[in-house]
Amino acid sequence: MELENMAQSSFILNQLKQNQQPVSKGQKLELDIKQSNRFSLPSSNQNIKAQNSYIYCIRYLSMSKRFKIEHLKDSNFVEAIQNIQNLNGRVKVMGTIFKVMKLKPYYFQQYTEIKIADSVQNEEICYLEDKSGRIKLEFTNCQLNLPNNTSKTIKIEDLITGIVVMIEGQIVGNNIVNVQRINLPDFIDPPIYKPLNQTTYVCLMSGLNYDLENNTTKLRHLIQYLQGNLYFGYGNEISSNISQIIIAGNLYGNQRDAKSCLTGSIKQLQDFKQLYNQLQENIKGVDELLNELANIIPVAIMPGQNEPVSQMFPQSPLQRAHFGESFEKNTKIQFLTNPSEFNLGNIQFVGTSGQNIQDIKKQQNIKDQQDIDLIEMNLFYGHLAPTLHDTLIQQQQFTNDPFIIEQLPNIYFVGNMKKFGTKRLLNNLRIISIPQFSETGIICLVNLSTFECFSFEIQ
Structure with missing residues (x-):
């Protein structure tokens, strides 16, 4: 089985070989994420009196101009x-x-x-x-x-x-x-894609679902791969040219036992104490993991459904207090909103941790649809989360609708999906479905110099 997995990885690397230009480790390109404030919450002292009908009206007036x-x-x-x-x-x-x-x-x-x-x-x-x-x-x-x-x-x-x-x-x-x-409303042209002159990759992943009690072998192998110690040859050159890691939600595992521990008897109280201790250990483990990752490559993190932040859309960035060791030892960690809009290497990104697509699935017959097709339709709708206020709860601090797609990005990614998938809809627009790493061991690599995207499986 191990030989079979090695052969599979070797095959993938050989497929990449023809498009990969050897670059030494010393030439890694440094990129900075410039996040917009589109999904940042307004100041807390702002008096919001608008009801949901007001947001629907804004959405209608904006979208009706595109027909x-x-x-x-x-x-x-x-x-x-x-x-x-x-x-x-x-x-x-x-x-x-x-x-x-x-x-x-x-x-x-x-x-x-x-x-x-x-x-x-x-x-x-x-x-x-x-x-x-x-x-x-x-x-x-x-x-x-x-x-x-x-x-x-x-x-x-x-x-x-x-x-x-x-x-x-x-x-x-x-x-x-x-x-x-x-x-449906007409498409808006995405910004012009300006390829980088130097080969560099962005690593997209989601659904690490860290749980100390479960096997963390994949996470250890992930760190070894990013360090360049897991593969050699062209595989090593790819990892040495990854300039940014973006984690699209669900750092932590879903604590399924929490519901039964919230109320009741002494036994439930004891179970809750045990669960609390597990949560503490997992938070500490994630902190150590991020510290290791950030020592190799800068990391940007989006919250997800399992994170200890508000579940209302858009989600605020994770609190730095949860990552004391990471921030004490390095400054290469950045916290993003969910959804998030940012510029990286003059390429415009928009991404979510998957709640918007998961909620669309609740209202649709999706038996014959792939996640990547739902993501494509999401762009066609002209709105990142059309089910907001109906089956997906939204923060009430907004007097506008920040989820209207006023400008298409170059790359739109969605995390915590079932399978990897990617499509190039236009010359300047690519969509990416990122699966959960804990389930698949898959990371997504985007070459910012060629606009190509492929998956890589960590065994």
Whole structure:
């Protein structure tokens, strides 16, 4: 088995060999992450009076400007939904999708035993809303027109709450439209990609799920690989040219026993003390791990679902107090928000730790869809987290909607997915699905000089 794994790694390295230019260790390029304040929380003394409807209105007004002008000039176009009441025949109208799901998994139910697959049922009802009213939508052989000039047939279970669309269909009853076509907003061009002159890599990973009681062999091998001690030849040259590590959420493992230890008897109190001690050991272990990583390569960390920070979106950076040893010994650790937007080597990155895509899965029929396809559709929607305020809870400090994609990045990555995947949608735009390292041992490497991306498995 060990020989088979070595052969597999050797094959991967040989595949990379043709595109890899040998560079000595002394020539490693130093890069700085320049994080924007797009997802940073406003000052706590700001008085926020806006309700969720205000955010939906901002989203609608912003997204409605991105539809092609020929749609607005169509004789069947109706500016407000309430005007449909007195019409017959074919109509075209803009609005926000809202799904009524019998088993909708609200965010306060996320820790119950309800499974994601159980929330998608045939009893779903779909509405289109704007500030003037709502209409009920029915679907018969409906086509979804995508911004990349392709289309596909969709059903009601393929839609999600919160996306702004333009529908075309036939009025079949009082405030009921049978939809034949759905149009999404136009794509915005990403910034120009400026390749670096020197070969350098960014290492993307997620889901370390550190747990001292479980086997940490993969993490030890990861450190050895980054040190250049695990492989030789071209594999060593790749690791020596990694200029930045980005961890997209879930440093800590999910403490599944916490729920049973919160209340009750003396035994439960004893269990809670034991769990508390385990948490302390895990926090200390993560601190030591980050210290080792940062001694090799600068590390940037995004919080995730398992981290000891607020679970409301966007998540604030992790507290430095949890990493006393790391900050005492080096300054190569940077804490990012989740989602995060930053510039690295003149390349624009946007990434999340996966909660936005996981929540979309709760509202969709995803049996035949890959994670990378969901990430692609996420960009097509023009919004990073359209299900916010419905099944994904958002911080209330914002008076705008920071999740609207006003400018496409060069690289959009999502952590804690099931499988690795990547697509180059445009010449200047790449999307990446990052699997959990604890489950797969996979890290993702992006060559900033060629814009290529590949996975590498740590055994």
